[in-house]
Amino acid sequence: MKSTKLSDSSGYMLFESLIALAMVSLAIYVLMPHSVQFFTTLKSAGAEVAYWRVAQDQMQVIAKGGSPIGSQASGGILFTTAWDPDAAQLVVSGSDGTERVTVRADEIQVEDP
Incomplete structure (x- = not known):
């Protein structure tokens, strides 16, 4: 029995569709972990920038x-600050409590507005 659907005038539609589906699936399989890692890194970098912005302001x-x-x-995070004048250190803690930034007071230059 001969199939006429495989070689009609429009070509091999099923075979080309399967190749395209395989290429799209492979691209998603390869690029999805990189995309997730990129956005995770971007979010953590944004939180770190917010920590340093608060530390600099304080x-x-x-x-x-x-x-x-x-x-x-700042940056959607509630920060608490603790200043130790004896040690000249400022500790900035975020609401999640996972990161701390300690800056010495003599490292900051005062700019007049």
């Missing part, structure tokens, strides 16, 4: 002779 206040704010929100 150190500017301390360097000008003021007292730091106890809690501050």
